[in-house]
Amino acid sequence: MGFPDPTPASLPYSKLITFWRFAVAKIFAVALGFLTSLGFAGAVVAGQAAGYDEKAVANFYRGKTVTIVVGHSAGGGFDRYGRAIARHLGKYIPGNPAILVNNMVGAGTMVSANYTYNQAPKDGTVINSFDGGIWPSQLYGSSAAQFDMTKFNYIGAPDIFKYIMVVTKKSGITKMEDFMTGAKEVIVGAVPNTSIQHSATFLRDVLGAKVKLVTGFKGTAEIRLAMQSGEVNSVITGWETLGVSNYKDFESGEWLILSQWVDEALTDLPQKNVPSIYQYARNDEERQMLKLGLVKPNSYARPYAMPPGVPLDRVRAVEAAFLKSLKDPEFVAEADKTRMTVSPIAGTELHKMVVEGLSMPPALKEKLKPILAPKG
Numbered sequence: 001m002g003f004p005d006p007t008p009a010s011l012p013y014s015k016l017i018t019f020w021r022f023a024v025a026k027i028f029a030v031a032l033g034f035l036t037s038l039g040f041a042g043a044v045v046a047g048q049a050a051g052y053d054e055k056a057v058a059n060f061y062r063g064k065t066v067t068i069v070v071g072h073s074a075g076g077g078f079d080r081y082g083r084a085i086a087r088h089l090g091k092y093i094p095g096n097p098a099i100l101v102n103n104m105v106g107a108g109t110m111v112s113a114n115y116t117y118n119q120a121p122k123d124g125t126v127i128n129s130f131d132g133g134i135w136p137s138q139l140y141g142s143s144a145a146q147f148d149m150t151k152f153n154y155i156g157a158p159d160i161f162k163y164i165m166v167v168t169k170k171s172g173i174t175k176m177e178d179f180m181t182g183a184k185e186v187i188v189g190a191v192p193n194t195s196i197q198h199s200a201t202f203l204r205d206v207l208g209a210k211v212k213l214v215t216g217f218k219g220t221a222e223i224r225l226a227m228q229s230g231e232v233n234s235v236i237t238g239w240e241t242l243g244v245s246n247y248k249d250f251e252s253g254e255w256l257i258l259s260q261w262v263d264e265a266l267t268d269l270p271q272k273n274v275p276s277i278y279q280y281a282r283n284d285e286e287r288q289m290l291k292l293g294l295v296k297p298n299s300y301a302r303p304y305a306m307p308p309g310v311p312l313d314r315v316r317a318v319e320a321a322f323l324k325s326l327k328d329p330e331f332v333a334e335a336d337k338t339r340m341t342v343s344p345i346a347g348t349e350l351h352k353m354v355v356e357g358l359s360m361p362p363a364l365k366e367k368l369k370p371i372l373a374p375k376g
Contacts, residue, residue, distance in 0.1 A: 023229065047070035052313035052320075054094045060314065061095030064125060068101045068283065069116060071109025071130040072191075077241030079103060080340065081158050081302065083127045088328045092321035095126075105218050108194040110144055117147035122307045124260055125308035127258060132301035133195035135357055139365065143305075144374060150356050152305035154347035155319040159297035162198060162341070164260035164269070165277075169254050171233035176258050180280060186221035189223035189232035190215045194372045195301060196223075199236040199294055201371050205242045207280055212321045217376075221245075226256075238298075239266060240341040247339060261295055268341075272285055285367070292360060293368040299345075300353040319347045 020328035068086050072078040077100070086099040104112040109130040116128035121344075137145035165188060167173045179186040180203075192215045204211035214232050217223045220241055226232045239260075244248075249255040250270040260266055261277045277295075281287040304322060306315055325331055326344040335342050345353075360368075 003174065004322060006241065031136075032360055039162060039368060043325060052316040054317070055344075057317040059093035060124070061093055061097040064095070065098040066090070066093070066098055066125050066127060066318075068099065069112050069120070069126060069128045069130075070101055070103050071105065071112035071128065071143065072103070073105050073221050074103050075221035075245075076131065076219040077218070077238055077244070078109075078129055078131065078302070080220075080241075080244060082298065082333055083324070084331060084340065085158065085218075085325055087334075088325040088331045089321055092255070092324040092328075094191065094317055094321075097246045108134055108191045108197075108355070110137065110193065114144075114146045116305070116307050117152065120307050122309035124310045124318065127304055127306055127318070128152075129302070129304050131191075131194050132303050132354070133198065133295065134193060135300075135354070136198070136368075137193060137360055137374045139360065140369060140373040142374040148289045150351070151308045152303075152351075153310050153315045154350040154354070156302055156304055156326075157300065157302045157345040157349045157350055158304075159165070159240055159341050159343045160214065160239055160345070161195065161301040162266055163195070163236055163295075163298060164239045164257050164266070164274070165199075165255055165259045165261070166237045166242060166255050168170045168227055168230075170230065171254060173233070173258070174190065174337060175351075176275065176280060179210045182208075185210045185212055186234045187212045187214060188234045189217055189226050190237065191217050191219060195294060195298060196220070196237050197375075198372055202290070203236075205280075230321060236364065239268045239269065242370065243268070243339045260288075261298070263291070263295055287367055288364065289371075292364060293372060297357050300350055300357065303350055303354075305347075315347075322347075 019174060043344060068082050070078050070082040082101050086101050086376060090096050090099045104115060112128055113130040116126060120126040135149060138149055171186065173179060173184055173186055187309065188200040188211055190200055190213055197215060200211055200213050203209040204213065220237050221236045223232065227235065230340060257271045257274050259276050265276065266328045278287055278290060281290055323344055323346060325343055331342045
């Protein structure tokens with residue numbers, strides 16, 4: 001192995017010291033090389049373990065149908081993403097199963113999340129697209145949340161939520177200050193117990209804005225209709241949704257963007273110099289509440305997940321297929337054409353985000369409870 005010869009007894013003390021320094025350095029170098037090779041081998045083994053038995057997976061999925069359960073109503077952002085993904089997913093799953101989309105609406109996607117966690121087949125034939133905005137239901141121990149979000153098998157997400165606050169021209173509101181000062185009232189439509197509702201509640205109860213909150217909507221599609229009819233005049237939701245469904249309303253000036261609820265400024269908005277919501281936080285505590293309670297959770301707000309108990313090789317195969325679908329040239333072309341934004345997130349990263357979100361510091365959790373804790 002190249003170790004030095006045993007120490008000659010006749011060497012003087014000073015040379016003995018030099019000899020042993022050399023010997024120790026040599027031994028350390030050899031040991032480090034050995035450990036490094038073990039680490040490399042371990043990495044190779046780990047990489048192999050992250051794979052799956054493609055033949056076994058194909059044998060299972062061949063001739064079967066996989067259902068994507070969308071927890072929001074047809075026509076909304078979740079539904080559009082789900083149907084676009086469904087058109088491409090099957091060709092990347094070994095065995096090429098048929099893919100169907102089923103809308104299971106209720107309680108801000110709580111109904112579909114409960115179904116997937118407790119009742120759906122645990123064989124890999126059900127994928128759920130629920131609203132990650134229901135995470136506070138688990139955080140605050142709501143009995144309505146019959147699931148543990150950390151135990152879903154996440155296969156990925158097509159994008160994050162990039163929230164903006166929008167008002168109609170008919171509202172007469174042109175800037176945040178109009179209702180932040182109480183001069184005017186903004187009427188915001190919301191889906192119960194989701195980040196859409198949490199955002200409006202934060203404006204009203206923490207920042208002191210004059211906000212009337214209208215809940216009970218099943219999804220953003222219904223809220224947009226209510227904005228057209230005048231029942232409400234505002235919504236706080238994803239630009240990735242509104243940019244697809246209502247781009248002409250922004251171009252015509254019928255809808256105005258008042259603020260953006262993101263950490264990094266959006267560059268593709270049809271309006272220039274849209275202020276950040278952080279500008280309206282009056283102190284560090286409010287900024288922290290905004291960041292950890294509303295903005296950061298939007299990173300895992302559009303998850304796709306399978307129930308606990310699905311065989312791991314099928315989970316891995318579907319996760320790989322999901323990510324390939326989001327890079328499929330036809331899918332990318334469709335997304336570009338319809339202004340559907342895509343920034344894929346892997347299932348493992350998504351799971352990490354969820355765990356971190358549910359590990360909120362106790363003091364901040366208590367501060368945010370009036371805003372995030374489920375109502376009704």
